[in-house]
Amino acid sequence: MNWKARLLALDALMPSLDDYGRLAWGSLADAAEDAELVFLGLDRSDGGERACFAAVPPRGDASPRMANPQLWALMASLEPGDLALYGGARSLVDWHARHRFCAQCGAPTKPAKAGWQRNCGACHAQHFPRTDPVTIMLAEHDGRLMLGRGKGWPEGRFSALAGFVEPGETIEEAVAREVFEEAGIRVRDVTYVASQPWPFPSQLMIGCHCHALSDELEIDTTEMAEVRFFTREEVAASMAGDGPFATPPRHAIAHTLIEWWLKT
Incomplete structure (x- = not known):
């Protein structure tokens, strides 16, 4: 040792x-x-x-x-x-704690490759830590930024919309689908901005920007409490701590995306 x-x-x-x-x-x-x-x-x-x-x-x-x-x-x-x-x-340790049994046969698994793999001694399947891709996006329309408040979030807390990439989708398709599902808005010109690992439990947040084709919202109330468009002045004031909404924390990529948008 x-x-x-x-x-x-x-x-x-x-x-x-x-x-x-x-x-x-x-x-x-x-x-x-x-x-x-x-x-x-x-x-x-x-x-x-x-x-x-x-x-x-x-x-x-x-x-x-x-x-x-x-x-x-x-x-x-x-x-x-x-x-x-x-x-x-x-x-990594959360993945190990939740994958102690083989997904193929149900037998116990053991760590391998210094903890970056788990092996099944029964069917010899190899299991690897997973990363789930999630798109998180800013959509703007005529200079205003669309942000949302999820169900169960604190009152006044707004952030970028987000959602998992589904099998068979491109990043661009996932952005367009999620914005339409949550806000009823069609978008164009999806571009990549930045990414961030997010350990809740094992996501890769893929930050994007897009343009909304309209500002006529049709909100999915099963997921979102509010979705609104904010002016550049309102967003800047909120990021300075004196605006109409509470911004995402600094360690979240949504905060980075909003900072980026204000500078563009």
Whole structure:
């Protein structure tokens, strides 16, 4: 056992912080004797080289991203490097916790390839961590930006519309379908802007921009509480903290997309 190796301190899937607000680390001696460990990479920050691991918790968590306000607050406090590391570790150990049995035959699986694979000893199937593509998009019409508030979101909180890419779809088709399904709006000229891994539980957010063909909304009330068009002035004021709606948190790609739109 390498006692110089580091173990990411997690409370189930919640990050633990040190006295400086950074991710807390321990040694492999802190892991339970029967713990499943996954390899996160090598830390060369101090001129040396230390292996970094995380332990798989007893249970995973596939609850909606808004379900844990404490986690949102902790994520907002992390610096970018720690946030990226935590996001990757959370996705990986959560996948292990929720895939302990083979999807092909139901037999127990065991970690392989340093935790980046699980193998079935019965039917020999190999299982790999999944990433689910999600489009998240800004649609604009005559200089106004369309944003929505999902069911169950806090009053006044607006963000970009989003939805999973379905089998057989291109990114452009997924953007057009999701905007039409949620807001009843047809769009054109879908372009890619940026992407972000999102560990709730294992999504890749694909940020896009498009133009709405009209502003006549037909809202899907089973998913959306509100959808509205905002002027550039209203969006800018909201991003400054003094506008008609609460913006997405800074660690979410929706915030980055809105910043990008204001600069274009």
